[in-house]
């Protein structure tokens with residue numbers, strides 16, 4: 406009997422074991438698909454949780470910290486999300502989710518091994534352990550595949566967004582460029598006279614002076630960009646960047662306010678030293694301002710610097726006072742004003758008045774880049790510098806007028822400057838030329854000006870017939886599309902009004918640029 410008992414026990418164990426294996430086998434069939442579903446859900450859930458964590462709940466520090474002193478090609482701004490952080494977030498989410506899933510899988514496996522393969526009941530429950538391990542194996546493999554698919558979808562979404570951004574960038578730039586072209590807007594630096602492709606802008610953030618040299622849509626932002634200080638700014642003129650402080654990308658000098666909102670008119674004055682350019686420029690600006698007021702047109706200084714310099718020079722127009730010789734010095738700065746007649750497009754007028762000395766030497770003229778960009782020129786011709794006129798003046802007048810007399814004779818100076826301008830690329834044959842025969846108040850009572858009509862044709866006849874300037878006038882007519890002569894007295898009357906001759910010149914200059922001024926009642 407004693408021999409049978411162990412045999413019975415062994416038989417029972419074997420039966421039990423077979424029953425457990427049998428149950429485990431059937432359990433395996435159900436457990437594997439369940440584990441697969443469970444693991445896929447767990448892996449995907451973990452990934453989504455990590456994505457949310459990275460993008461919303463606790464975003465990591467920006468991968469590309471904006472440099473405060475950017476190297477060439479860099480900007481002091483945060484990169485646009487899909488150009489930097491989008492990929493960093495993807496990497497971070499994948500890394501964190503994969504780590505978490507691995508930890509969960511290992512923990513589960515350890516628990517199964519511990520409870521099914523170790524301990525006192527291991528001899529009985531080991532088949533369930535195998536079921537568990539198989540389930541974890543299959544589930545983890547399925548979960549990993551699902552994770553890979555999710556990562557791929559995420560990467561594709563970021564990639565597509567990246568491509569959409571590039572398309573948006575290209576489209577916005579195209580529209581902005583097309584609109585600027587259509588409106589005939591170009592931007593010229595008043596200080597260095599370069600055409601500026603796009604201004605640099607100073608960050609509008611309080612206390613921030615960081616300059617963004619290329620704000621246009623790109624990797625730093627499509628519609629807006631964020632400065633290193635966190636302040637947002639528009640990326641295009643079209644989107645409102647004209648409200649920011651603009652600077653020249655070549656020389657760093659400030660550009661006029663609202664740069665890029667109005668087509669430009671360049672008006673270079675040229676002529677000999679002491680010909681009367683500065684005085685004429687001052688009275689001309691004054692005349693345009695008066696004409697604008699009478700026509701209810703807008704007139705404003707385009708930058709504080711123009712207003713300051715203009716106001717500084719203005720006292721020279723008071724009776725008995727003279728303008729001082731313009732210094733050759735550094736690059737001459739434009740006087741810039743906005744003019745906006747009621748029925749016309751607002752224009753930005755840059756008037757360039759430089760020392761006559763600059764037209765004597767070629768190298769000095771070459772520096773005046775604006776000469777090549779203008780379509781309208783104002784030549785100031787001092788009648789006192791015309792040799793036949795001066796020669797026939799009685800000595801008493803010569804003594805009185807000697808200090809006002811321009812040194813260089815007009816013919817040589819005009820021809821040389823004109824050639825120089827053409828060499829620099831000026832299209833003079835498409836341009837208008839106003840010739841201001843200056844200081845008319847000083848010579849109007851002297852022959853041949855005395856009694857002569859002061860309209861353009863009469864003045865031209867006088868220059869050709871009486872003053873032997875036929876060659877000069879023919880050159881002017883040949884080299885320019887349209888030439889008009891004015892006898893100007895750059896003076897203010899007792900009431901502070903500009904002499905009618907300068908007003909007429911101002912009208913002609915404005916009319917041809919589509920800025921006609923009609924007096925309102």
Ligand SMILES: Nc1nc2c(ncn2[C@@H]2O[C@H](COP(=O)(O)OP(=O)(O)OP(=O)(O)O)[C@@H](O)[C@H]2O)c(=O)[nH]1
Pocket residue numbers: 676677678679680681682683684685726727728729730731732759760761762785809843844845846847893894895896
């Ligand atoms: N009476 C009178 N004096 C004038 C007139 N135009 C210029 N002047 C005087 O002529 C002198 C030279 O005039 P500016 O306007 O300074 O001459 P500019 O061409 O600017 O000379 P630079 O700057 O040296 O090239 C000054 O004393 C002026 O006041 C004018 O129409 N009438």
Ligand SMILES: [Mg+2]
Pocket residue numbers: 682683684729730731758759760761
């Ligand atoms: Mg001058």
Ligand SMILES: [Zn+2]
Pocket residue numbers: 594595596597598599653654655656657658
């Ligand atoms: Zn410049």
Ligand SMILES: [Zn+2]
Pocket residue numbers: 608609610613614615632633634635636
């Ligand atoms: Zn800033």
